[in-house]
Amino acid sequence: MSVSSSSLPPSVIVTRLRAAGCVFAEDEARLLISTARTPSDLAAMVDRRVAGLPLEHVLGWAEFCGLRISVDPGVFVPRPRTELLVHQAATLHPAPPLHLADAPRQAPESAVRATAPTDRSSAGIVRATHPADRSPEAVLGSADPVDRPSPGGVRATAPTGWPSTGDDRATAPTGWPSAGDDRADDRAYRSSAGVIRAAAPADRSSAGARRMVVVDLCCGSGAVGAALVAVLGDAELHAVDIDPAAVRCARRNVEARGGRVYEGDLYEPLPATLRGRVDILTANVPYVPTEELALLPSEARVHEPRVALDGGTDGLDVLRRVTGAAPLWLAPGGSLLVETSDRQVPAAIQAFTRNGLIPRVATSDDLDATVIIGTRPTHQNPPGK
Numbered sequence: 047m048s049v050s051s052s053s054l055p056p057s058v059i060v061t062r063l064r065a066a067g068c069v070f071a072e073d074e075a076r077l078l079i080s081t082a083r084t085p086s087d088l089a090a091m092v093d094r095r096v097a098g099l100p101l102e103h104v105l106g107w108a109e110f111c112g113l114r115i116s117v118d119p120g121v122f123v124p125r126p127r128t129e130l131l132v133h134q135a136a137t138l139h140p141a142p143p144l145h146l147a148d149a150p151r152q153a154p155e156s157a158v159r160a161t162a163p164t165d166r167s168s169a170g171i172v173r174a175t176h177p178a179d180r181s182p183e184a185v186l187g188s189a190d191p192v193d194r195p196s197p198g199g200v201r202a203t204a205p206t207g208w209p210s211t212g213d214d215r216a217t218a219p220t221g222w223p224s225a226g227d228d229r230a231d232d233r234a235y236r237s238s239a240g241v242i243r244a245a246a247p248a249d250r251s252s253a254g255a256r257r258m259v260v261v262d263l264c265c266g267s268g269a270v271g272a273a274l275v276a277v278l279g280d281a282e283l284h285a286v287d288i289d290p291a292a293v294r295c296a297r298r299n300v301e302a303r304g305g306r307v308y309e310g311d312l313y314e315p316l317p318a319t320l321r322g323r324v325d326i327l328t329a330n331v332p333y334v335p336t337e338e339l340a341l342l343p344s345e346a347r348v349h350e351p352r353v354a355l356d357g358g359t360d361g362l363d364v365l366r367r368v369t370g371a372a373p374l375w376l377a378p379g380g381s382l383l384v385e386t387s388d389r390q391v392p393a394a395i396q397a398f399t400r401n402g403l404i405p406r407v408a409t410s411d412d413l414d415a416t417v418i419i420g421t422r423p424t425h426q427n428p429p430g431k
C-alpha cells in the first residue's frame with residue numbers, strides 16, 4: 047500500500063534523506079512512499095530514517111532470495127551476500143526439480159537495483175546510508191569489488207589437499223536443467239548469481255523422497271530458513287537464536303512456512319530427536335573480531351544486536367562451537383554451511399576438519415561472499431557411538 051505524497055512531496059523527502067547522508071535517496075524515498083499506509087506513517091518513517099535507523103528496520107521488511115522477510119527494529123538485517131549460503135544449501139538436495147542459473151546478480155522487478163560497488167547493504171533493495179559497507183566482510187578486509195573480476199558467478203573449490211572435481215565452477219547435479227535450458231518450470235525462476243528463488247514449493251511426493259530436515263542456527267529474522275523452505279518445498283525446518291527479539295521476528299517468517307523457532311544457545315534448545323537426522327545445517331554465525339566492531343558503520347554497530355556481530359577475538363569463536371557439535375546432529379552425508387570472510391577461511395577450515403567434516407569453499411565475486419560447506423562422511427559415527 048502506498049500513500050499520496052501531497053502532504054510530503056517526494057522532492058522534500060529526497061532532500062531530507064540526502065542531507066542525512068543517504069546515498070540512494072531517490073530509491074529510498076520511493077520505497078518509503080510505497081510502504082507507508084498513511085501520510086503520518088510516511089512522515090514518521092522519514093524521521094526514523096533521517097535519524098539513522100537502517101532502512102529495513104524503518105520499512106519493517108527486507109528482500110531476501112525473492113521473499114519479503116519481516117525485520118523488526120533491533121534484529122540483524124539479512125545481507126544479500128548470505129543468498130550464496132542459501133544457494134549452496136539448495137544444491138545439496140539430491141534431486142530438486144529446480145533451475146540453477148550461473149548468471150550475474152539481477153534484482154527482481156519489485157526491488158530497486160543500485161550499482162555503487164562499495165555498498166553491499168542488507169536488503170538488496172537499496173544501498174546503505176553510509177557509503178562504506180556495513181557488513182562484517184568489509185571490516186575483515188575483503189578485496190574491493192572494483193578489483194574483482196566482473197560478474198563471475200559462483201565458484202566452489204575444495205581446500206588444498208582435498209579431492210577436486212577437476213572444475214572450480216559450481217555445477218548443478220546430474221539431471222538438473224542446464225542454465226541454457228529454456229524448458230518452462232513454474233516451480234522456480236532463475237535469478238542472480240545462481241541463487242534459486244522459488245515461485246512455488248517443489249513437489250517431491252511422487253518420488254517418495256524422505257522429508258529433508260533443515261536446522262538454521264543463529265537464525266536472526268529467520269531469512270535463511272524461510273528461503274530454503276521456499277526452495278525445497280516440504281522440508282522440516284527448525285530455527286534457533288539466542289536473542290529474544292530475533293526469535294519473535296523469526297517466528298513470523300518461519301512458522302508461516304511450517305517451521306519451528308526456538309530461543310536458546312545454538313543446539314541447546316533443539317529436540318534431542320534431531321540428533322543424527324539433520325540433512326542441512328546452516329549457521330550465519332557472527333564473525334567480526336571483537337576489536338573490529340568499532341569499525342562497523344553505525345547502522346550495524348548501533349542498531350543491530352552485538353550478539354549477531356561479535357565473533358570473539360579472531361571472529362571464529364561461535365563458528366568453532368558450531369563445528370564442534372555438528373557431527374552429533376548431522377545425518378550421514380549431511381552438511382554444515384557457514385558464512386565467513388576470505389581471510390578467515392584457513393582457520394575456519396581447520397575447525398571443520400578437526401571435527402571430521404569434509405570441507406569445501408564456495409565463493410561469489412558478484413555477492414562478495416564466502417561460504418564453507420562441511421559434510422559428515424557417510425561412514426562416520428556421531429560422537430559417543
